[in-house]
Amino acid sequence: MKFLIRFVQLIFLLFPLALLSYLSEQYFVPSGVFEIQHSVNETSPYIDALAPSDRVQQPIKKNDSWSQAIIADPVFFFLHPHRAFARVSFDIWFQNETAPIVEFGGLVRTNPDGYDLQPLHNLLIDKLSWRRITDGTLTLFQKNPKYNSISDFFSNPPKREQVAVYKADYPVALRLSNYEPSSIQKTISVSLRGSHELKTYIKNEILSFEFEYMDMNRDEGSDSVIAIVFDENGKPIADARAADDGNLKRDAVPSEMKKLSLSVPGLSEGVYKVVLNAPRDIFFRKIHTTQNKIVFLNMVYIGDEIGYREVAELVSIWTTSERFQMQTRHAEGVQNVLIDGIEAPISEPYEMFTFQASPELKEVKVPKGDIEIFVDSPIAFAKSQYFVPDPVAIRPYTDIVNSKIEFILTTYNPPRQEGEWLVKTFEFATAPLVFEKNSWKFTFSSPLIEELGAKIIVKEINMEWYKKSRKVGE
Amino acid sequence: MFEIISRTGFYVSIVSYAVFWILDAILPGFVARSFSVHIFLLSAIVFGIWWAISVKEYTQRPWLEILCALVLGILLSVLTWIFGEGFDMFRS
Numbered sequence: 001m002k003f004l005i006r007f008v009q010l011i012f013l014l015f016p017l018a019l020l021s022y023l024s025e026q027y028f029v030p031s032g033v034f035e036i037q038h039s040v041n042e043t044s045p046y047i048d049a050l051a052p053s054d055r056v057q058q059p060i061k062k063n064d065s066w067s068q069a070i071i072a073d074p075v076f077f078f079l080h081p082h083r084a085f086a087r088v089s090f091d092i093w094f095q096n097e098t099a100p101i102v103e104f105g106g107l108v109r110t111n112p113d114g115y116d117l118q119p120l121h122n123l124l125i126d127k128l129s130w131r132r133i134t135d136g137t138l139t140l141f142q143k144n145p146k147y148n149s150i151s152d153f154f155s156n157p158p159k160r161e162q163v164a165v166y167k168a169d170y171p172v173a174l175r176l177s178n179y180e181p182s183s184i185q186k187t188i189s190v191s192l193r194g195s196h197e198l199k200t201y202i203k204n205e206i207l208s209f210e211f212e213y214m215d216m217n218r219d220e221g222s223d224s225v226i227a228i229v230f231d232e233n234g235k236p237i238a239d240a241r242a243a244d245d246g247n248l249k250r251d252a253v254p255s256e257m258k259k260l261s262l263s264v265p266g267l268s269e270g271v272y273k274v275v276l277n278a279p280r281d282i283f284f285r286k287i288h289t290t291q292n293k294i295v296f297l298n299m300v301y302i303g304d305e306i307g308y309r310e311v312a313e314l315v316s317i318w319t320t321s322e323r324f325q326m327q328t329r330h331a332e333g334v335q336n337v338l339i340d341g342i343e344a345p346i347s348e349p350y351e352m353f354t355f356q357a358s359p360e361l362k363e364v365k366v367p368k369g370d371i372e373i374f375v376d377s378p379i380a381f382a383k384s385q386y387f388v389p390d391p392v393a394i395r396p397y398t399d400i401v402n403s404k405i406e407f408i409l410t411t412y413n414p415p416r417q418e419g420e421w422l423v424k425t426f427e428f429a430t431a432p433l434v435f436e437k438n439s440w441k442f443t444f445s446s447p448l449i450e451e452l453g454a455k456i457i458v459k460e461i462n463m464e465w466y467k468k469s470r471k472v473g474e
Numbered sequence: 475m476f477e478i479i480s481r482t483g484f485y486v487s488i489v490s491y492a493v494f495w496i497l498d499a500i501l502p503g504f505v506a507r508s509f510s511v512h513i514f515l516l517s518a519i520v521f522g523i524w525w526a527i528s529v530k531e532y533t534q535r536p537w538l539e540i541l542c543a544l545v546l547g548i549l550l551s552v553l554t555w556i557f558g559e560g561f562d563m564f565r566s
Contacts, residue, residue, distance in 0.1 A: 005475055009482045016490040019509065023497075027504050045507040082503050 027082060034085070034465040040458055041066035047461065048078045050444075067095075070456040076443040077461075081430075086469035088440070090426045091462040093418070096121045098454035099446040100396040104426060107434045107441040111279070112195075115443055116432065119167050119412045120424050121456075124400055126414050138168060141408040153407070162406040166394040170409060173232050174201075174271050174389055181205035181292065188287040188294070188381045190315050191369050193303030194280040199273050199378070199389040201293035207238075207264040207272055212286040215245040215255040216307060222248055223281040227262045230273040237272075238264040254307040257285065271389045273297075283308070293387045295378030304332065304370040312368040318383045319364065321375035323397060324355040333370030340364070346371060354451070361386060396448040421459055429469060476528040483521035490514045 026034075038047050041059040050056045055072035079088070088106075096102055101124065105117035130141040135150040147153040157163070157172045181204050200207065207229060215223045222244040229238040240262040245255035262274070276284070283303045305312045328334060328349050337344040340362035344355045361383070366373070373379070376395050380386035392398075392405060400408070415424035433440045446456060491514035498505040505511050 001475060005478050008479050012479075012482050012486045016486065016493070016514075019490075019494075023505055023508055026508055027501065045503070082507055 029083065029465075029467055032467045034467075036463045036465070038461050038463070039066050040068040040460070046080055046082070047463070048080075050075050050077050050458065065459055067457045067459045070444055070446070070449070070458060071454075072450045073447055074443045074445045076441055078439040078441055079463075080439050081465060083467075085430055085465040085467055087466040088428050088430060089464040089466065090424075090428075091460070092120065092424050092426070093421045093459040093462070094120070094415075094424070095421060095457040095459075096123070096455075098123075098452060099449050099456050100124050100452070100454075101394070101448075102444065102446045102456055104424075104444055105442065106428050106432075107443070108432045110434055110436075115445070116428065117443075117445055118426055120426075120444070121415060121422065122166065122394070122410075122412050124394060124396075124398065125166065125408065125410060125412055128400065128408075130408070137411045139410050139412070141410070143406045150409075153409075158407060160388070160391060161404050164392040164394050164398070164400070164405040164408045165390075166408060166410040166412055168409045168411045170391045175269065176201060176203075176293070176387065179203050179292070183290055185288055185290050186382075188289070189285075189313070190287075190300075190381055191303040191305055191308065192284040192287075193301040194282060195278055196276045196284075196300065197273060197297040198276070199271055199295055199297060200289075200291045201270075201387060201389070202267045202272055202291070203269040205290065207262070207267055208290045209262040209274065210288040211260045211262070211276070211284050212257050212288070213260065213278075213282055213284045214257055214308065215247070216252065216281050216283055217245070217247050217254065218250060218252050219279065219281050220248065220250040221279075223279050225260055225282055226277040227260060228275045228277070229262065229264055230275065231267075232270045232272070234273075237267075238262070252307075292385065294385045295380045295387060295389065297378060299372060299374045300379055301372045302366055302369045304330070304368075315366040315369070316381070317364045317366065317373070318361060318380045318386045319375055319377050320359055320361050320388070321377040321379075322357055322359050323376055323395070324357065324364070325352050325374040326355070326371055327352045328371045330370050333368070335367045335371070337367070337371075338365040396446070427470075431469075477525065477530065480521050480525035480528055484518055484525050487514050487518035487521055491518055 036044065036046050038044055040050065041061070043049070050068060050070065052075075055070065055075045057069040057071060059066045059068040090104070092104065094102075099121070101122050102120040103117040104120040105115040108114055108116045125141065128141055130143050131145045133140045133142070133147070133150055138150055140147065140150050140153055146158070147156075154172060160172075160174065163170060163172075179201060181202075183205070209227070211225075211227065213225065217223075224244055225242045227240045228236050231237050240260050242258060242260045245258065247253060247255065278284075285308060300317070302315055324339060324344065326337060326344065326346050328346050330349055333346065333349060335346050337346060339355055339357050340360075342357075344353070346353055363383070364373075376393065378386070378388060378390075391409075392403075394400070394408065394410075398405075415422040417423075430440065444456065444458075446454070448454070449456070491511060494505045494509075494511045494514060498511060
């Protein structure tokens, strides 16, 4: 009897000790790797459900496994690490038969949000029966086989318009054979709000920009401006900086016109990128430059002209973009944009309007400001300034077969097949990820999913969180 | 036998509840992410009732009872005052 009592007492004492040991192992992760197996129907303190709820369907059980459909873009979830981790590895189990391109990535900057997106599934590339050559992380697809190796391809490249890239750099530098430099100063008189990126072509001339801007003080805080020049290898080579106007309040009292000058002599011939880092309070009113070729990348945010001039001026932009997404955030920004003479109504604020257009170089007339324009090709503010610095990028709506594209260069690897599911493995270093409220944010991005009525079925998001970062060569 | 077992269960539960609660306060999520600490409170109540039913001899310790009542009384007064901040206007 006494033995039985002692035995029961021992069990009682061992339970909290065993629990303490388990919790310590979970918290301190002595093995260095914390594993999470997560089915989409489960609740977990480490990973949230896919959100927002109107972009996903309810999880359903089919053949003894739970899955959840993503039906709109973007869908995101948060991870809540309980301690410091250097790397996060994902195994994503999914099915996709309809969404042309699906990407997955973590939030790496805010205001505006930016994600490090990696390819999850590219049906456009997977469906190609073109011959492929792989060298390291790069794969070259050839419509009509011409090259035996990727180094052959780089040493004797085809015409630039025949090459498309997807998640890869094209290391063949652009050279404009008929380009003549100029010393005549030109002025781009357009109000551009916040951060922008542009590319310019330099040949025996000084890279010269003078930005006239105003700090409109509509948001609280400091509003500094930085212009950074990058060479063709993506290396920063020069910069210019300007501090805040001294007014940190959100009193909407505009500063006087300020100037930021950027002058870089002695550059070799090539394409240079200028990144203008500025908060939304900064409105660039004029850009003075001697450069002949200037194009803006990905988007322009044409700002309103309140506090600058009484009557807004029509802005003309030139682009070959086949797809336009436009949005205004105020009723005053509602307007009819003309894309190659065809009306594109921005009929209400806070709605992203999408328009298709022909791939030719065309003029887009924007009657007034307060409009964000997202495009898939460069934008110039004068036809003569237009040039295409980068090869064609593969987009969800790219018609590869019926286009001029003959070669595709990519780092994309298709997911592996596990029964009826596809599985893709990703790894992210946590250092670049935004860590807010003890959380990392990850997203599934598939821009055309809603328009195409497509679905991505997600079954599991399994993870391994590593305490140590990856060593070189590992 | 039941008295010893229930007493052990009660003490283990109450000490575990305090220890794990403090650990979770020091390292937020240490316990709560994997286990509900209140399970120990529940087991303390169950073992406590069982112990009270099965106890054969009971020794009165008036000073201990007064001390417990005093400490808990002060603690609950402070907590009531803190949680009642929303009714501040009625305190004058």
